[in-house]
Amino acid sequence: MVQYVGVHDLIRLIRLQGIETVLRELAEYIEDDFRRWPAFDKRPRLASHSEHGAIELMPTSDDALYSFKYVNGHPGNTRDGLQTVIAFGMLSDVRTGYPLILSEMTLLTALRTAATSAVAARYLARADSRVLAIIGAGAQSEFQATAFKTLLGIDTVRIYDTDPDATQKFCDNMKNSGLSITIAASSQEAVEGADIITTITADKQMATILSDNMIGAGVHINAVGGDCPGKTELQADILTRGRVFVEYTEQTRLEGELQQMPEDFQVTELWEIIAGNKKGRRSARDITIFDSVGFATEDFSALRYLRDKVSGTSFCKTLDLLANPEDPRNLFGLLNSSVPDEECSFE
């Protein structure tokens, strides 16, 4: 049997543990896996594009575990009241190839994206950072605010979105968070005095959410929204002025802010900072940019965390996903075997 964590059970888990605990624990798994980066089999995601959007498979593995995530990106879905992005994933045993756990990953991806942002910021932002600007109050915004509060000690969030309803939704969700929230009238106003800036807008186009003149010395930019071909958020000048950090260079050149830069533009992979091979922030005046597009190892970490957390508890069910005859060669025998003949009709 394969363990299964559905939306309902994951929500129960997060509510019972508290989202801050979940983010803190998840961040440890993500950090641990970045630290042992060379142990992973890495490749760009496998995307299937249509006029409506993309469906992607994101596999990775180490010596013991294999994971993949199924995730779509359909910008027009919100028109029909559907999610732009939904996801699920699976963790398997490399030794046998058998699946271990299947999980919803729409919520889990939102958590791991925010946790990854916060892990990166711990190495790249100034240690005295207290004010976070968030540009874009979409589905990821509250996860970002909560992760930065939990993992970095952010106490103030300045939020901006072109849609006042989205901003209101953000404020409603954050009202008991303990964060001081300010609604800004523009991106410019949001970033004034911010130590860290998260850009997480949804438009699928080359946009300029942040221009160079808005970025002061010492700021850390967490660029999350530019995450697919044809979608960027930062003016290219910012990337030249600051130092750029990425997850997996090959993928970020295709999908991240790096799309705007020449192919030999110098970047540093985040894992090298976490592993201690290279230095992150060098001075209080550095501008650091985490050009984040999301990578398969982060999903691996999230599934590994989830499995350790829920195995054997009431937070997972079991699925009969695997045909397992007593004699492995006698698959056909299952059709004659003693499966109970329930009352059933076929219509």
Added chain:
Amino acid sequence: MVQYVGVHDLIRLIRLQGIETVLRELAEYIEDDFRRWPAFDKRPRLASHSEHGAIELMPTSDDALYSFKYVNGHPGNTRDGLQTVIAFGMLSDVRTGYPLILSEMTLLTALRTAATSAVAARYLARADSRVLAIIGAGAQSEFQATAFKTLLGIDTVRIYDTDPDATQKFCDNMKNSGLSITIAASSQEAVEGADIITTITADKQMATILSDNMIGAGVHINAVGGDCPGKTELQADILTRGRVFVEYTEQTRLEGELQQMPEDFQVTELWEIIAGNKKGRRSARDITIFDSVGFATEDFSALRYLRDKVSGTSFCKTLDLLANPEDPRNLFGLLNSSVPDEECSFE
């Protein structure tokens, strides 16, 4: 919600419908999809190799539907009483990226492999074929015998396996099939007088299950067992003497009997025969070889069939795999929402 067909429900479906009906209906879907081959987005499978085996993702899509299959291949698994190959898969809506149905695919793959073999043989074997030789009495053998009986009117099967227990298992499973079964003492004896030969052995090596002198004029060879790098079953001379048909050339050159042949060795893709673009068998004396490795479109067909067959019936359950907040941007709101607070404890 996503529809889910587990092992238990699939077995119930097959038992209630009868495996012959299922194979016949499935074969129609497979044939229809081969006929519209150019409509599919095709690519080689994405494999992750380890010392223990391989884990593969096999995606494909047309304008309306996307499918992928997860499948492993771990030759050492039988030692531990596990299946060498287990699989599951999913069909999704290209327009929204949302999953439609998740299914076990260990049994479903066995069915689609046999149905594909029979579909190919209908175009490539002599119409008066009545005797089938099967070399290898493993997990796929009974499915092959049943598909050839149902779809081609085979009435006699000559079976050979190096392991008498496997042969016995085959005979036990086939005892009420209506087929006349003969146990052969060697491959040579099995193929004597056979119209069609299925090779479906399990050894992961370059083997010679069939040598050139065993193959008479007019025979159709259904080579199913040579299906991964380093594994073949036929002596290369046979491929030169006969005409070779494949599913997807690029993949078969890596995984099929074609591994033994030069890169420019002439083959014909099966879909061209089914679509009527090219001729299959040209005379009663032709030797035809279907060098089958299994392709993603066959899984697509199987999932499409299953969905049409079980949607809305008791043969599928539903899974809460997709987080679906009322306001798509308010994913975070799910964590504060009215999910019932059941009695639960976290240990």
